[in-house]
Amino acid sequence: MATFGPCFAAVLSVVSFLLVASAVPLNVSYDERGIKLNGQSRIIISGSIHYPRSTPEMWGDLIKKAKEGGLNAIETYVFWNAHEPLYRQYDFEGNKDLVRGFPVWLHNLPGVELRTNNTVYQNEMKTFVTLVVDMMQKHGLFAIQGGPIIVAQIENEYGNVEWAYGNNGKSYINWCAQLAESYGIQVPWIMCQQSDAPSPMINTCNGWYCDQFSPNNPKSPKWWAENWSGWFKDWGMKDPHRTAEDLAFAVARFFQYGGSLQNYYMLFYSLGGTNFDRTAGGPYITTSYDYDAPLDEYGNLNKPKWGHLKRLHELIMSMEEILTRGVKRDVGTVYMYEGKQSCFLGNANQNQDFTVNLMGSNYTVLAWSVSILPNCYTEVYNTAKTVMVKLPNEADDQMEPYELKWDWRPEQPESLHQGIAKGSVMTANELLDQKTCRFEQECLTGKAITLQVHTNGHIIHAFVNGKHVGSQWGTGDHLEFIMEKDIKLKHGKTNSISLLSVTVGLQYCEANFDTVNVGIHGPVKLIGNKGQSDEVGLNGMEEKVLQLDNAHHQHGWKSYNLPSNRLFEWYKTTFKAPMGSDPVVDLQGLGKGTAWVNGHNIGRFWPSYVASEDGCTTTCDYRGAYNSDKCLTNCRKPSQR
Numbered sequence: 210m211a212t213f214g215p216c217f218a219a220v221l222s223v224v225s226f227l228l229v230a231s232a233v234p235l236n237v238s239y240d241e242r243g244i245k246l247n248g249q250s251r252i253i254i255s256g257s258i259h260y261p262r263s264t265p266e267m268w269g270d271l272i273k274k275a276k277e278g279g280l281n282a283i284e285t286y287v288f289w290n291a292h293e294p295l296y297r298q299y300d301f302e303g304n305k306d307l308v309r310g311f312p313v314w315l316h317n318l319p320g321v322e323l324r325t326n327n328t329v330y331q332n333e334m335k336t337f338v339t340l341v342v343d344m345m346q347k348h349g350l351f352a353i354q355g356g357p358i359i360v361a362q363i364e365n366e367y368g369n370v371e372w373a374y375g376n377n378g379k380s381y382i383n384w385c386a387q388l389a390e391s392y393g394i395q396v397p398w399i400m401c402q403q404s405d406a407p408s409p410m411i412n413t414c415n416g417w418y419c420d421q422f423s424p425n426n427p428k429s430p431k432w433w434a435e436n437w438s439g440w441f442k443d444w445g446m447k448d449p450h451r452t453a454e455d456l457a458f459a460v461a462r463f464f465q466y467g468g469s470l471q472n473y474y475m476l477f478y479s480l481g482g483t484n485f486d487r488t489a490g491g492p493y494i495t496t497s498y499d500y501d502a503p504l505d506e507y508g509n510l511n512k513p514k515w516g517h518l519k520r521l522h523e524l525i526m527s528m529e530e531i532l533t534r535g536v537k538r539d540v541g542t543v544y545m546y547e548g549k550q551s552c553f554l555g556n557a558n559q560n561q562d563f564t565v566n567l568m569g570s571n572y573t574v575l576a577w578s579v580s581i582l583p584n585c586y587t588e589v590y591n592t593a594k595t596v597m598v599k600l601p602n603e604a605d606d607q608m609e610p611y612e613l614k615w616d617w618r619p620e621q622p623e624s625l626h627q628g629i630a631k632g633s634v635m636t637a638n639e640l641l642d643q644k645t646c647r648f649e650q651e652c653l654t655g656k657a658i659t660l661q662v663h664t665n666g667h668i669i670h671a672f673v674n675g676k677h678v679g680s681q682w683g684t685g686d687h688l689e690f691i692m693e694k695d696i697k698l699k700h701g702k703t704n705s706i707s708l709l710s711v712t713v714g715l716q717y718c719e720a721n722f723d724t725v726n727v728g729i730h731g732p733v734k735l736i737g738n739k740g741q742s743d744e745v746g747l748n749g750m751e752e753k754v755l756q757l758d759n760a761h762h763q764h765g766w767k768s769y770n771l772p773s774n775r776l777f778e779w780y781k782t783t784f785k786a787p788m789g790s791d792p793v794v795d796l797q798g799l800g801k802g803t804a805w806v807n808g809h810n811i812g813r814f815w816p817s818y819v820a821s822e823d824g825c826t827t828t829c830d831y832r833g834a835y836n837s838d839k840c841l842t843n844c845r846k847p848s849q850r
């Protein structure tokens with residue numbers, strides 16, 4: 210996964226913006242050293258905040274915390290799927306509960322091929338990007354209009370998949386560049402992970418470390434669009450953890466070697482880091498999108514990472530003039546400007562500390578660290594020397610836990626036939642791509658046989674004549690699997706086999722990702738097929754059993770004989786909101802499902818799926834190149850509660 214990067218972003222974002230607060234018109238330009246605002250070189254330290262995965266009430270606090278943490282810009286994607294859920298039906302209000310990815314209608318347009326030299330696709334992309342650019346312009350949001358947008362991005366990490374499209378890919382990227390330029394919005398346009406970015410598009414780096422990166426055009430500045438502050442988490446996987454020391458090392462080295470704009474991905478993934486409803490970061494990615502970021506899923510400071518980076522940001526900012534205008538000497542060690550000098554001492558050896566002689570004095574630079582000496586004499590910061598911060602006692606804030614009283618009702622009272630949503634039935638004589646549906650096979654046979662189902666994931670529940678016969682699911686590494694169950698059929702009678710296929714996030718990344726089928730792709734080994742029907746959703750959702758205030762939907766709930774370990778049950782409870790500003794729902798004890806609070810779908814839960822027991826560490830060495838398998842914790846525990 211690491212080689213492709215977090216390209217779940219790739220398919221979603223068409224344009225991304227960096228924001229700084231300003232009220233007067235700003236002329237944004239750049240040279241090889243960096244961005245210039247009204248002709249003055251600036252350092253930009255930015256964080257990613259994605260609006261659809263949070264509530265607007267949280268935004269102010271998050272931006273404030275970003276600023277307190279020493280950032281001076283915010284980056285966000287614009288989510289095509291959220292804003293155009295249906296063809297030509299735009300929605301720019303509130304946050305939407307959509308499957309992440311291009312809008313599904315796009316995939317269904319006749320003759321379309323996504324992200325390549327295809328006129329059907331290009332017309333749609335142009336329509337949408339133009340809509341967004343016009344909207345920004347209308348509200349005066351570009352810097353030249355006195356607004357906060359200083360950088361825009363077109364496409365995302367296309368360089369990773371371009372090879373698969375051959376000459377058409379190249380031609381597409383040139384078309385993207387022309388489209389971007391055609392708007393004349395007077396902010397620099399970037400393309401991240403695009404080593405052949407056509408001028409004046411600025412190719413930027415995404416990755417764990419970007420110090421050795423150089424843009425393809427010598428006139429482009431060195432920008433780091435996605436510095437991965439951690440890594441995402443899969444269901445059933447352990448917790449990845451990137452240390453504050455290593456993250457600070459990567460950031461300091463980037464600036465040491467002449468970087469001038471960098472963006473944390475994610476400072477805070479999507480304001481709360483939560484994939485609400487049926488959205489997901491990609492196949493099998495958890496509801497939580499914490500990313501081990503400096504601000505955690507709930508917007509709380511992730512210490513000591515937060516404080517350690519805040520000090521670094523403030524220091525880098527204080528050296529802004531010398532870093533953006535100074536003369537560089539000794540491969541990034543010394544920066545000199547107007548008689549002043551600043552120094553960086555870096556040590557990328559992961560085992561040995563080095564003693565460096567700088568202007569007559571000896572300095573010890575710890576392994577895998579960078580020391581910053583703003584006046585070249587006094588070390589004021591070293592990336593490996595974190596200041597430990599004692600966490601406030603969270604328990605003080607909390608109410609005494611008390612037992613909740615639950616009501617329940619079954620999803621399928623008699624048989625699965627009646628239990629599925631009736632409003633959305635399709636029939637076909639072949640297996641369909643089941644991006645979100647259930648399908649059922651009717652067969653006419655009379656003996657005990659083995660049911661064999663080949664599926665592309667992610668979860669299968671099998672029923673024979675309305676009775677559950679088994680369930681199976683893939684793991685993060687093996688989403689495709691074959692389910693085999695010995696079943697008994699009724700002799701001489703019509704038997705029904707129902708397979709409920711569940712997906713946990715769709716493909717987002719590889720070339721032609723939209724053509725990857727999801728769910729049961731077959732063969733389903735049974736003879737005498739009489740067609741199938743595909744149906745979407747659950748009865749309870751159709752009936753809006755979740756609307757607590759609707760008396761009409763109160764019937765059917767029981768408060769006695771609470772069932773556990775059973776499939777297809779609805780559970781509900783009412784409770785007093787706990788004290789404190791950030792209450793958290795802990796669904797430990799439940800199996801797998803989706804939860805609503807006051808009618809809002811807060812996403813999937815799956816605490817019964819625990820991570821395997823090996824591979825965790827109790828200590829974490831920050832030294833050495835980070836990857837997503839390093840410093841894992843949470844073995845034998847649910848990946849998310």
Ligand SMILES: *[C@@H]1O[C@H](CO)[C@@H](O)[C@H](O)[C@H]1NC(C)=O
Pocket residue numbers: 236237238245247248
């Ligand atoms: C913007 O700044 C650049 C670089 O300083 C300069 O070349 C250009 O003329 C300025 N444009 C406007 C419209 O002021």
Ligand SMILES: *[C@@H]1O[C@H](CO)[C@@H](O)[C@H](O)[C@H]1NC(C)=O
Pocket residue numbers: 326327328376377380
């Ligand atoms: C791109 O598409 C256009 C129109 O369909 C076609 O004329 C052109 O040859 C294509 N470019 C490449 C490189 O295949």
Ligand SMILES: *[C@@H]1O[C@H](CO)[C@@H](O)[C@H](O)[C@H]1NC(C)=O
Pocket residue numbers: 566569570571
């Ligand atoms: C610095 O270290 C070198 C090598 O160990 C030593 O010869 C020199 O005397 C030291 N200089 C100072 C100022 O301590």
Ligand SMILES: CC(=O)N[C@H]1CO[C@H](CO)[C@@H](O)[C@@H]1O
Pocket residue numbers: 211212213214414415416417418419420421422423
């Ligand atoms: C995962 C990833 O994209 N890593 C890249 C980080 O940056 C370095 C230097 O530019 C690249 O070589 C890596 O491929």
